[in-house]
Amino acid sequence: MSNTATGLPAPQGKLLLIGLWSAQVLLFIAFTLFGCMKFFMPVDQLAAMWVWPGDVPAWFLRLMGIIDFAGGVGVLLPALTRIQPRLTVLAALGCVLLQIAAMIFHLSRGEVPALPLNVILLALSAFILWGRSKTAPIMPRQ
Numbered sequence: 001m002s003n004t005a006t007g008l009p010a011p012q013g014k015l016l017l018i019g020l021w022s023a024q025v026l027l028f029i030a031f032t033l034f035g036c037m038k039f040f041m042p043v044d045q046l047a048a049m050w051v052w053p054g055d056v057p058a059w060f061l062r063l064m065g066i067i068d069f070a071g072g073v074g075v076l077l078p079a080l081t082r083i084q085p086r087l088t089v090l091a092a093l094g095c096v097l098l099q100i101a102a103m104i105f106h107l108s109r110g111e112v113p114a115l116p117l118n119v120i121l122l123a124l125s126a127f128i129l130w131g132r133s134k135t136a137p138i139m140p141r142q
Contacts, residue, residue: 093129096129
């Protein structure tokens, strides 16, 4: 995806890279924020903001916090440092699967208003999975 005359990325390639990095930063912010909230906030405070936390065991909520946090860090940090960047692809896959599971969970409970956020996070995760695995992979440090 480079201009052979100048060696610079083609304009569409540059837009793709900007989109991928933007998606990675957005997912990092969302998943680490939600993860910290699920892990550290009292259940009653979370239940006041979201419908479902009051209906699940506290250990499940805390586990979801750890998984969210790990996904958020995983989609950005390995690519940013170029240390084991293939972990970014695996984290994006994990985030895709997590959002599919979350959508099934919310649908099974009739919590349709929760779905738009899951759809957005799923789309961003799938975009990163596609982009960083096939189109614009990050090369590891040498």
